[in-house]
Amino acid sequence: xxxxxxxxxAFGADEVPSQAAENRARAALHQRISSKEQRVSTKGRHxxxxxxxxAGVAVAAAAAxxxxxxxxxxxDHAPAPKAAPAPKAAPATSSxxxxxxxxxxxxxxxxxxxxxxxxxxxxxxxxxxxDQFMYIETLELRNKPAYENQNxxxxxxxxxxxxxxxxxxxxxxxxxxxxxxxxxxxxxxxGEGGQFWDRIAWSTxxxxxxxxxxxxxxxxxxxxxxxxxxxxxxxVVPPTVQAAIFRHLAQSPGMTMNPDAVxxxxxxxxxxxRIIEGYLSQELLFDKQTYQFIGERLVAIKDHVTHGDDGDxxxxxxxxxxxxIYSKMIIVDRPGDTQ
Amino acid sequence: xxxxxxADLVVVTQPGTEQGRDADADLxxxxxxxxxxxxAVFDRHYRQIYAYxxxxxxxxxxxxxxxxxxxxxxDRRHGYDGARADVRSWLxxxxxxxxxxxxxxxxxxxxxxxxxxxxxxxxxxxxxxxxRLDAMAVRGRLxxxxxxxxxxxxxxxxxxxxxxxxxxxxAAALDIPAGTARSRLHRxxxxxxxxxxxxxxxxx
Numbered sequence: 001x002x003x004x005x006x007x008x009x010a011f012g013a014d015e016v017p018s019q020a021a022e023n024r025a026r027a028a029l030h031q032r033i034s035s036k037e038q039r040v041s042t043k044g045r046h047x048x049x050x051x052x053x054x055a056g057v058a059v060a061a062a063a064a065x066x067x068x069x070x071x072x073x074x075x076d077h078a079p080a081p082k083a084a085p086a087p088k089a090a091p092a093t094s095s096x097x098x099x100x101x102x103x104x105x106x107x108x109x110x111x112x113x114x115x116x117x118x119x120x121x122x123x124x125x126x127x128x129x130x131d132q133f134m135y136i137e138t139l140e141l142r143n144k145p146a147y148e149n150q151n152x153x154x155x156x157x158x159x160x161x162x163x164x165x166x167x168x169x170x171x172x173x174x175x176x177x178x179x180x181x182x183x184x185x186x187x188x189x190x191g192e193g194g195q196f197w198d199r200i201a202w203s204t205x206x207x208x209x210x211x212x213x214x215x216x217x218x219x220x221x222x223x224x225x226x227x228x229x230x231x232x233x234x235x236v237v238p239p240t241v242q243a244a245i246f247r248h249l250a251q252s253p254g255m256t257m258n259p260d261a262v263x264x265x266x267x268x269x270x271x272x273x274r275i276i277e278g279y280l281s282q283e284l285l286f287d288k289q290t291y292q293f294i295g296e297r298l299v300a301i302k303d304h305v306t307h308g309d310d311g312d313x314x315x316x317x318x319x320x321x322x323x324x325i326y327s328k329m330i331i332v333d334r335p336g337d338t339q
Numbered sequence: 340x341x342x343x344x345x346a347d348l349v350v351v352t353q354p355g356t357e358q359g360r361d362a363d364a365d366l367x368x369x370x371x372x373x374x375x376x377x378x379a380v381f382d383r384h385y386r387q388i389y390a391y392x393x394x395x396x397x398x399x400x401x402x403x404x405x406x407x408x409x410x411x412x413x414d415r416r417h418g419y420d421g422a423r424a425d426v427r428s429w430l431x432x433x434x435x436x437x438x439x440x441x442x443x444x445x446x447x448x449x450x451x452x453x454x455x456x457x458x459x460x461x462x463x464x465x466x467x468x469x470x471r472l473d474a475m476a477v478r479g480r481l482x483x484x485x486x487x488x489x490x491x492x493x494x495x496x497x498x499x500x501x502x503x504x505x506x507x508x509x510a511a512a513l514d515i516p517a518g519t520a521r522s523r524l525h526r527x528x529x530x531x532x533x534x535x536x537x538x539x540x541x542x543x
Binding site for chain 1: 377378381402406409410413417418478497500527
């Protein structure tokens with residue numbers, strides 16, 4: 001008797017799934033199928049041309065467009081203007097099994113995003129109270145302040161760049177926010193001192209539970225047309241919502257994968273995103289091994305000259321305009337809490 | 340290709356047979372244009388994929404893995420290449436990669452099985468009790484040996500033993516060279532034989 005026969009016999013008859021388990025699996029598949037069909041049938045409505053802004057003003061426009069920005073500050077994330085290139089098929093089959101990769105090695109952005117979604121939705125989560133805070137800690141590669149103030153749209157200069165830790169707390173109900181000002185925690189209540197800001201309602205966020213419920217631009221009061229790529233870096237959202245967003249992006253046309261490792265703090269990363277303005281790649285960064293969402297970047301993929309009223313802006317292939325790593329995205333009880 | 344009028348015939352062919360492989364390939368082709376046809380692939384293979392995952396991970400995780408296998412397969416149906424692997428092998432490959440993510444849970448399961456000696460129930464006939472204890476002892480030794488195998492080696496062995504794939508199908512499922520599948524299977528068999536000791540040598 002061969003050992004494989006022994007193995008078969010020793011472990012007994014095949015386990016049979018419960019009817020409930022089978023029904024759940026079939027329902028999940030039906031939901032996925034109907035979700036794809038809906039995407040196909042409504043594809044024509046998802047045009048993104050209104051978000052195509054000139055690259056020369058893309059970074060500067062961030063402060064005006066990003067929903068979470070306070071009028072008096074401008075250190076938030078750049079929005080992700082989108083283009084609408086032709087859809088790309090998702091080729092893939094199995095790859096070698098390893099103890100690290102949960103799936104076959106992804107061969108397309110869509111597959112990578114699916115794996116990222118799968119990873120995201122398995123994170124533990126407790127629904128926050130309205131008075132709790134979303135704490136987001138980022139490590140941003142930026143030019144030194146003196147240079148940045150003079151050249152706000154310039155690419156990151158290796159000799160002038162520094163990593164800056166940026167911490168922000170925003171209450172779930174959107175009524176309070178906190179930032180560090182020269183090391184001192186400053187908490188602001190909406191309306192206080194004439195300061196107002198817009199935040200996307202928590203009920204809007206939690207309604208985005210499946211890809212078909214995720215809009216290309218988050219709607220509703222306070223959204224200001226914020227794009228998904230930027231949204232997921234500015235809000236701490238439930239795992240199901242983050243997964244739905246990744247799956248929505250996976251189904252969106254024009255998503256591309258940059259398979260070259262991007263080493264940031266020793267983390268090999270892969271960039272998934274879109275080509276905007278024909279020469280910039282707006283990418284979400286994912287850990288290559290774990291599929292965790294770790295950051296974003298905006299990088300020129302070829303030389304380009306943008307003609308403007310105030311002169312020409314020259315971009316060179318490889319210029320990095322924005323690079324942000326999300327160190328922490330968690331819910332905390334009070335502003336100032338970091339864990 | 341199978342048209343809608345032949346669809347009922349497709350469903351009753353056995354997965355793993357030549358006819359079944361053709362039927363699977365046809366279903367996949369249809370599902371590329373009519374996504375709802377993919378439910379027939381689910382109906383044909385879900386239970387086998389579940390059973391394979393359950394043996395390696397237990398019923399709870401098996402439910403997750405089996406369900407996710409078909410979601411991923413559906414998402415990737417356009418990239419399926421029938422020339423490289425039949426649908427059944429392809430699905431087992433996806434499931435195996437998902438199972439690899441739960442390596443620790445799989446280790447715990449084998450460890451528990453290796454420790455499970457089992458107490459005879461009152462009233463059991465003596466011979467039956469002895470037979471069951473022997474079987475459990477064999478299973479325990481196998482479980483302990485499985486726990487010690489590197490995951491890629493274990494996967495090849497279990498795709499043969501529990502999924503019923505042959506070496507070529509295993510190689511296609513895992514997208515590895517046939518020679519690699521063969522050498523891993525050879526190594527796994529050696530380890531299993533050592534674990535079973537004289538019993539298996541005598542019966543082979």
